[in-house]
Structures are given as C-alpha cells and as structure tokens.
Amino acid sequence: MSSPHAARDSSRTNVAIIGMGTVGAGVARLLIDHGDRTARHAGKTIWLSKAVVRDLNKPRGIDLPAGVLTDSIDEVLNDPEIDVVVQLIGGLSPARETMLRAMEAGKDIVTANKALLAEHGGELFTRARELGRSIAFEAAVAGGVPIVANISQCLSANQILSMEGILNGTSNFIVSQMDEKGAGYEQTVKLAQELGYAEADPAMDVDGTDAAQKLAILSHLAFGATVDWRDIPRSGIDRLDPVDLQYASQLGYRIKLLAAARMIDGELELSVAPTLVRKGTPMAEVRDAYNAIRVVGDAVGPVFYHGLGAGQMPTASAVVADIIDTAVGRTPITFQTLEYFSKDRPARTVQRDVAKLRGRYYLRLHVSNHPGTLAKIASVLAEHNISIASVIQHEECSDEAVAAGKTSDEKFVPLVIMTHEASEGAASEATQAIAALKSVDGRAVRMPVRT
Amino acid sequence: MSSPHAARDSSRTNVAIIGMGTVGAGVARLLIDHGDRTARHAGKTIWLSKAVVRDLNKPRGIDLPAGVLTDSIDEVLNDPEIDVVVQLIGGLSPARETMLRAMEAGKDIVTANKALLAEHGGELFTRARELGRSIAFEAAVAGGVPIVANISQCLSANQILSMEGILNGTSNFIVSQMDEKGAGYEQTVKLAQELGYAEADPAMDVDGTDAAQKLAILSHLAFGATVDWRDIPRSGIDRLDPVDLQYASQLGYRIKLLAAARMIDGELELSVAPTLVRKGTPMAEVRDAYNAIRVVGDAVGPVFYHGLGAGQMPTASAVVADIIDTAVGRTPITFQTLEYFSKDRPARTVQRDVAKLRGRYYLRLHVSNHPGTLAKIASVLAEHNISIASVIQHEECSDEAVAAGKTSDEKFVPLVIMTHEASEGAASEATQAIAALKSVDGRAVRMPVRT
Ligand SMILES: NC(=O)c1ccc[n+]([C@@H]2O[C@H](COP(=O)([O-])OP(=O)(O)OC[C@H]3O[C@@H](n4cnc5c(N)ncnc54)[C@H](OP(=O)(O)O)[C@@H]3O)[C@@H](O)[C@H]2O)c1
Ligand SMILES: NC(=O)c1ccc[n+]([C@@H]2O[C@H](COP(=O)([O-])OP(=O)(O)OC[C@H]3O[C@@H](n4cnc5c(N)ncnc54)[C@H](OP(=O)(O)O)[C@@H]3O)[C@@H](O)[C@H]2O)c1
Numbered sequence A, B: 001m002s003s004p005h006a007a008r009d010s011s012r013t014n015v016a017i018i019g020m021g022t023v024g025a026g027v028a029r030l031l032i033d034h035g036d037r038t039a040r041h042a043g044k045t046i047w048l049s050k051a052v053v054r055d056l057n058k059p060r061g062i063d064l065p066a067g068v069l070t071d072s073i074d075e076v077l078n079d080p081e082i083d084v085v086v087q088l089i090g091g092l093s094p095a096r097e098t099m100l101r102a103m104e105a106g107k108d109i110v111t112a113n114k115a116l117l118a119e120h121g122g123e124l125f126t127r128a129r130e131l132g133r134s135i136a137f138e139a140a141v142a143g144g145v146p147i148v149a150n151i152s153q154c155l156s157a158n159q160i161l162s163m164e165g166i167l168n169g170t171s172n173f174i175v176s177q178m179d180e181k182g183a184g185y186e187q188t189v190k191l192a193q194e195l196g197y198a199e200a201d202p203a204m205d206v207d208g209t210d211a212a213q214k215l216a217i218l219s220h221l222a223f224g225a226t227v228d229w230r231d232i233p234r235s236g237i238d239r240l241d242p243v244d245l246q247y248a249s250q251l252g253y254r255i256k257l258l259a260a261a262r263m264i265d266g267e268l269e270l271s272v273a274p275t276l277v278r279k280g281t282p283m284a285e286v287r288d289a290y291n292a293i294r295v296v297g298d299a300v301g302p303v304f305y306h307g308l309g310a311g312q313m314p315t316a317s318a319v320v321a322d323i324i325d326t327a328v329g330r331t332p333i334t335f336q337t338l339e340y341f342s343k344d345r346p347a348r349t350v351q352r353d354v355a356k357l358r359g360r361y362y363l364r365l366h367v368s369n370h371p372g373t374l375a376k377i378a379s380v381l382a383e384h385n386i387s388i389a390s391v392i393q394h395e396e397c398s399d400e401a402v403a404a405g406k407t408s409d410e411k412f413v414p415l416v417i418m419t420h421e422a423s424e425g426a427a428s429e430a431t432q433a434i435a436a437l438k439s440v441d442g443r444a445v446r447m448p449v450r451t
Helices: A022-033 A035-042 A073-077 A095-104 A114-131 A147-154 A169-181 A185-194 A209-223 A242-250 A312-328 A330-338 A373-383 A399-403 A424-435 B022-033 B035-042 B073-077 B095-104 B114-131 B147-154 B169-181 B185-194 B209-223 B242-250 B312-328 B330-338 B373-383 B399-403 B424-435
Strands: A012-018 A045-052 A082-087 A108-111 A160-166 A253-264 A267-278 A290-297 A301-308 A358-368 A388-393 A412-419 A440-450 B012-018 B045-052 B082-087 B108-111 B160-166 B253-264 B267-278 B290-297 B301-308 B358-368 B388-393 B412-419 B440-450
Touching: A012 A022, A012 A073, A012 A312, A022 A035, A022 A045, A022 A312, A035 A045, A035 A312, A035 B330, A045 A073, A045 A312, A073 A095, A082 A095, A082 A312, A095 A108, A095 A114, A108 A114, A108 A312, A114 A209, A147 A160, A147 A209, A147 A290, A147 A301, A147 A330, A147 B147, A147 B312, A160 A169, A160 A209, A169 A185, A169 A242, A169 A253, A169 A290, A209 A253, A209 A267, A242 A253, A242 A358, A242 A412, A253 A440, A312 A330, A312 B147, A312 B330, A330 B035, A330 B312, A330 B330, A358 A373, A358 A424, A373 A388, A373 A412, A373 A424, A424 A440, B012 B022, B012 B073, B012 B312, B022 B035, B022 B045, B022 B312, B035 B045, B035 B312, B045 B073, B045 B312, B073 B095, B082 B095, B082 B312, B095 B108, B095 B114, B108 B114, B108 B312, B114 B209, B147 B160, B147 B209, B147 B290, B147 B301, B147 B330, B160 B169, B160 B209, B169 B185, B169 B242, B169 B253, B169 B290, B209 B253, B209 B267, B242 B253, B242 B358, B242 B412, B253 B440, B312 B330, B358 B373, B358 B424, B373 B388, B373 B412, B373 B424, B424 B440
Parallel strands: A012 A045, A012 A082, A082 A108, A267 A440, B012 B045, B012 B082, B082 B108, B267 B440
Antiparallel strands: A160 A253, A160 A290, A253 A267, A290 A301, A301 B301, A358 A412, A358 A440, A388 A412, B160 B253, B160 B290, B253 B267, B290 B301, B358 B412, B358 B440, B388 B412
16 A cells, blocks of 8 residues: 655554564554544554564464565565554563664654563663654553553653552452462462463562562653662562461451552652552452552642553553554654653662661561460560551461471461551561561561551 | 743743632642743743732732732733643633633633533634644543543543543532431531532532533543533432432442443433442542542553542642643644544534433332332333342331321331333333332432442
8 A cells, every 4th residue: 555665644654563462463453443543543544554473374363454464574674654663572682672773764663561661771762862763652561551641741740759559460360369269379370371361481470570660660750760670679479378368358458569669858769569458448459450550749649540451452552542642743742851761861869778668567477375475576576666556366276387397286376467657677677586586486477568 | 031022932831820719829839839840841941921810919829929920811912922821710701702812812721611611612622723722621620630631642542432430529528428427418518618628609519510511521532522511411419318328338339429421332321410339349439529530442441540630739730731731742732633622523423312321220219118019119110121139128117208298107118229220211211100109209219320
C-alpha cells in the first residue's frame, strides 16, 4: 500500500513492530482490527507497515496483511516512511542494540521493556535526546494502568510525597491464592503456571526484582531520582509461609508484595517487601493478577489506580496509546520537556539510609514455652525503644520447631508480635538480639506493616 | 514585570485567573509558591500575570504580588502577553460571555466549570475551533482525579464498554455518614454543611444534577455521544431513607449515588441513581467526599480510579496540570484531534430507551401481614418475568405505615425483595402493579443493584 520511497505523509503514521510475541501480537491486532478507532484518536491513520520476527513460520495467532511480516530488521530501518518503531523484544540484548539502531535511523520508539529501561535507561534516553527522538514506555510499568502518563503529566502540579503499589501481578496472584485457599507456596506457583499467570521460571517476578525495576522507573518520574534498582532493599514472596497470612489475617491484615517510595526530609525511602496491609483498605483488596498504585501528591492528596498490570490486551492498550501519543506529537513534547534520565539534570534526591526507615513491624518467633520468655523478648524490644501493639501466642507445639530438630520435650510455640512505629535499624537489631536468646529458636520472620 | 506591548516570550507562559474563589485562590497559590515545580514540568516559566475579582477588598487568603489583582477583565483581554485564561467563575453567566471574549482575544482556556460545559459545551468548543484556541477542563469532572486525560488519552486504544462512578463528593459524604452513623438525611446534611462538604443550598449535589452533568461530559469523551444531561434518567439521595441502608447492608450491599453509562448493542444506557453496590468491591468502599470511577475498555479491561473529587487543592492540582499541558502544547493537540462536541462529527451513539435498561432491583414495600400477601406479590413479579433472589421480612409493625394513617389493627410490615435481572420497563410496571394491590401500602422504594 505504501511506496517505499515516498516522503512521509502527515495524514498517516507508519508503524513497525519488532518482536511479535504476546504483546506484539496484541498490538498488531489493535492496529489492524481497529484502524477506525486509532484514526479517531490520532486524527490520522495509524498504519502497521512491518512486523519483524525471527522465525517467519511460527504461528502468531493473527492474520497479517501480505508484506507486513518480515525477518529483516533492516527492512524497517531502511524504510524512511516508517515513523515509529515498537520495540517488543524482551530482555537486554538484542533489545538495546535494536532500539539504538532504530533511533539512529530516525524512528521514534515505543517499548514495554522495563528490564531494558531499568538497566540502560540513562544511555537510551540520552541518545534519544541527542538524536531528537522520543521514547514512550507506558506499558513498561503496570501494564494497562496508565501510571506513567498520570505521574508525568496528570499530577504535574504536585510534589509527589509517596507512592506505594502492587506492581507484580504474578506475585499478587500467588499471594492472593495462598491467602484465599490456604495453599502452600510451591503448589500455588504450579497453579499460576498452569493458568498462564507465571512463567516457567518465575524467579524475577517472585523475588521482587521485577517490582524493584518498575519502582526505580516510577521513582525517576515522580522524584527525579536516578535509582539503580539493585540498590532498592527488596525481598520477595518466594519464602512466604502460609502461616503468616493466617496470623496477619487474625490481626486484621493481608500480606501484599508492596513496592514503596516515600520522600522524607528530602531523602527517598525505597523498598520492595511482603507487607501487612490493613483489610478493608483498597490496597488490601487487590486480588488475582491485578496491579494497583496509590500516589500521594501535596496538592491532590491520595489518588489510587487499579487495573490489569499484564496480559496481552491490557499491555497492548498501553502500547497503542503510546503509539497514538507519539503520532500526534504529545510524546515528543513530554519527552523533551521532562528530560527523563538526563545527566545534565542534577539528581534531586538521595536515597535514604535503610536503617532510618520507620514503620511498624510484624514479628513471628518460635519461643520456648518456659515462663519468662515473653518478658525477656519484651525487654529486648524495650531496650531498642520498640513498644508492642499486639501479641498472638498459641499453646500448641509448633511442628516446625520439632522439624528444626528441637527436642520435643522442650516445647516451642509460635509467638507473633505487632510493634508500634520503630526504625528499621532498631527493629533489625532487636530481632537479631531476640533470635540469639536461648529461649528462642533462631529463625525469625519480620515484615513491615502499613497503616 | 512584563511590559504590556512585548511580543510573546516562548520561555514563559503568562496566565490570568478570572474568579478568585476557592479554586482560583488554590491555583494562584500553586503558581506563586511552586514556580520551580511548574517550570520543571513545563520546561519554561508559568507566570501568574493577573487575577481578576469583582471586589478588590475581599480577603483571598493569599498574598499576590503587586499589580496582579485587578477588577478589570479588559486588562486581561487587552494584554497580548497573556496566553492562557483560567476561567473559574461558577454558573453560566457571566462565565460563558467571559470565556467567549477571552477566546476572541486569542487566549487558550482552562476551566473547572462543569455546569457551563454541560450547558454550552457545543457552542464553546465550536467557537474555540473556529478561533484556533483550546479549552482544557480536567477539573470539571471528579476534581483531582484526572479522568478526562485518562479517557481522552491514556485509554485511547480502547472502545470504552462501560463507566460507572461516584462523581459527587457531597452526596457520597452524606450517604457514607448515614451508613456509618445510622443518622437521618436532614441531620447529616447539616453536618456536611458545618464541615464544608455541602453548600448552603446543596440541591444540585444531592438531587443528582451535578453527577448527571459530569456523566454527560464523560459520555461525550468516552462514547462520542452528545448527551443533554437533562435526558439522563436521574434520582438523588435527597429522599434516601436510612432504613434502606440497613436492609442493603443485611443483603451484603452499600448504597452509593452511582452515575453509570454502558454501551449495549450500539446504544448508550445512562443513569444516575442511588444504587446497591456489593460490599468488598472497591466502589462500595469509597467513603467520605471521595470520588471514584471504574472504566471498562475492550482491551485494557477494568481500570479503577479513586481520589478527591473536590476541594481547593485537589481541584487546583487538575487546573494547574491543564495550564502546563496548554503551555507545552499537549492540550492544543488533544483538543484539535478529538474534536470535542464537534457538530461535524456524527454522533456515534443514540441513547437507549430507559425501559430497555436491564439489571437487578431492590424493592422495599409495606405490606399487610395477612396470609397470602407475599404469594400475591411474587405472582405479580412472575407475571412480569421477574424472579426473586432474596427476601427480608420482619415481624414488627412499621411505624411509618402507622404514621401514614393506616389503622393500627391492619398491621403493615416492611418487605424487602432483591430480584434477579429484569428490564427497567418490567420492574417499573411490576412495582406499580404491586403498589396497587390492596394488601400493599402505596409507597414502594425501588433501586438498581450492581453486581
Ligand atoms: N506479556 C506481558 O504481559 C507484558 C506486560 C508488560 C510488559 N511486557 C514486556 O514486553 C516485552 C515483550 O513481552 P512479551 O510477553 O510479548 O514477550 P514474548 O512473548 O517472549 O515475545 C518476545 C518476542 O521477541 C521476539 N524476538 C526476540 N529476539 C528477536 C530478534 N532478534 N528479532 C526479532 N524478534 C525477536 C521473540 O521472537 P520469537 O517469537 O521468534 O521467539 C518473541 O516473539 C518484554 O520486555 C516484557 O517484559 C510484557
Ligand atoms: N470548589 C470545588 O471544590 C470545585 C471542584 C470542581 C469544580 N469546581 C468549579 O470551579 C468553579 C469555581 O468554583 P469555586 O468553588 O472556586 O467557586 P467560588 O468559591 O464561588 O468562586 C467563584 C469566584 O468567581 C468570582 N466571580 C463571579 N463573578 C465574577 C465576575 N463577573 N468577575 C470576576 N469574578 C467573578 C467570585 O467573586 P467574588 O469572590 O468577588 O464573589 C468568586 O470569587 C465552579 O464552576 C465550580 O463548579 C469547584
């Protein structure tokens, strides 16, 4: 339909997709089946010119017009009529090189690859600016929930004070299932894999890496902070014991893998951790593979967003919105104005010392049922200036303690303590001191609590 | 600071506010106190040049630099350096005339006045297009919740299938209070007025007018529908009886003033009504003066937004985001592309006949406690093809029935019925037929139920 040597046509934006996996096929479907819709929102035609794959024979679940499918990236890079390249190869390489080459060939970029941005954002954004190109990445964080546009644009009158969110749908699916069904971690991961909510190797999802990468990107947008995701203190749900979900519930809480960023005294507090969230709050009621983010701005107050953070069509929804924004010219303006990841822009924030984080904590210990044990633990907490808000202690002997090799005549029972506010430093030291007590079996579980 | 005859300066956008009431003062505060922040998001200075008031001596709760405050609109209209006029006079006149004159003087407009847009949107937007100007109106719907940008821009890859929301904070405050405290309507309105959540005359808030006006605007954005808000079937919370909150609760629901739009078979179903919403869903848990909107798109699925729908700073947050978007050029692109309220753009939707709406219903009747009454009612429902999902019947005599003049030896008791899905037409006819039964006291309460 398009003659390869014609000049760019302002009534039409030509798009190429590189990487026709789950998301790529969804984007192609929206562009092909709903051209009327994209034209209405862009005020011009959005035309899928090329779709680049490695293997031309692999089924893609979508009928592409003749001439669209190709295994040659050069066909895209050498076509001056193609304006926008949608980079949907996962991982770092060749995604990074492809993106650089496409920008050098004069293409604006749309991508969903958060790992790439978390790793090479600085390089890619700087190069884009040098070349006068733009990069749109709504789909890289929280899939269908348009949190990038909301923070960069809709909430621009605010100093963001804090952000917290459920940013990994796989983890949330697993935790919600464990909570509702009382099932164990391993068994629930299998279910998640069967239902397509978890990949064959879900490590990056369940260990907090994916959430930390997204939090690093959001922190950049919200606070102008350049954060290496590796520096974010993080733990995942991969060692979550169902028993903690039950105790949390008795205390009126659910456990969620929460990514949190807070500005305190000009310093940025960041963390990714299984966290107790009070039941009945919107965040605690986020189920299945949903994502949610609560942003607090100094003018707007709290704004809460909830939607599907992954999946073919929700993610494609975000990618196609970015394609439209790029085609009409909004993305280039935003990209140029905000100077994402600019090295010229002085970092406005430093990351706060982890020991200074403050919050409430949930502690689960295994303690000997000798008289005086609770008194000893309470006095260690008091020495660290930590006061106790609630305690759950049951009489039964803990099977785990027995399994851990403690003699069954020395009875160990679980003891759960919820503290009042304390510093992370004090809580960490106190937990170590408690675990070293003779009457306490060494392993202690500690999680932050949101109120 | 600015010489009145200089040419426009591209490193600075000059802004005038007309109407320094609650919102105007908030906008002025953000522009004056946080110039660094607006400059960072706009890539240039956003400068408050003028603030127009009627009475120069009225305290505005904010220190304006010398020369900013004026009682002359002409000072703004005749100043070629002023780029953006923020129209914050409430009501229809002189807001409409002021806006038209400002556009004729070459100014782009930002406004929060939903009544004006609901009434004169067609005229104002058409005139803006003729003059090559833009109108931004994020603050007109749901205050701080950026729903206008989200529907117009972030969800642009979707056909919106449905929208439902709590769009009036005053009503939600009143209903939540009645629900939590068990207090009556009149008493709760007084409390809302004391706390500043309701105006001296809250009629437009509590009777559903304000929500209907906002729904008309959102329907335009989401469905391209040109809806006169007067054509939206609506009822308010001003006749809500606390007893219905109690029965709803027993059935597992809360009552919310819900504005809803749904696309069915190419027809648009619209309504504003107190509605039973299932407890535990995010919408049911929206409290105080918060607003919330749930939008379902065919690609993205459901996206839920929650935040402060009114108040000085949340509303100012939306206005200032619009000022920035206008200054950098995003708003003009969006405005031009989407052709809001364009008469040239064929209405893509017709409003569905009310009788065809389908849903579940809550019915509260006062019935004689003679044997056979329930059987009669059930058979009227069955004749209209409506089946019963649950029933609550208590034994006590209803004081209301007594007060209504029924003799106390003929005992009337409340009967609450929740139906399965039925059409509005059938539900309405059946309710009339039931109310006409001898064994039923004439007044029946009927509300839709969301699941
Ligand atoms: N899936 C989601 O829900 C989701 C949500 C948000 C963000 N994302 C991000 O979006 C990106 C894509 O995700 P996905 O789920 O679509 O992944 P995917 O299903 O694994 O698809 C990746 C595609 O890239 C193709 N590819 C790899 N190297 C290539 C090369 N050299 N040339 C051409 N094609 C190449 C693969 O080709 P073959 O088919 O030939 O192997 C595959 O089709 C990732 O960065 C992911 O993190 C995904
Ligand atoms: N308040 C909110 O939370 C909120 C939220 C969303 C949208 N809105 C909308 O925003 C608009 C403003 O609301 P508001 O709460 O700020 O109202 P407000 O407090 O009543 O302020 C309106 C202002 O307009 C001024 N005004 C009236 N006629 C004027 C004229 N001819 N020339 C100059 N100024 C004139 C009034 O001046 P005087 O001070 O001299 O009387 C008053 O200061 C309304 O359309 C409202 O619906 C408000």
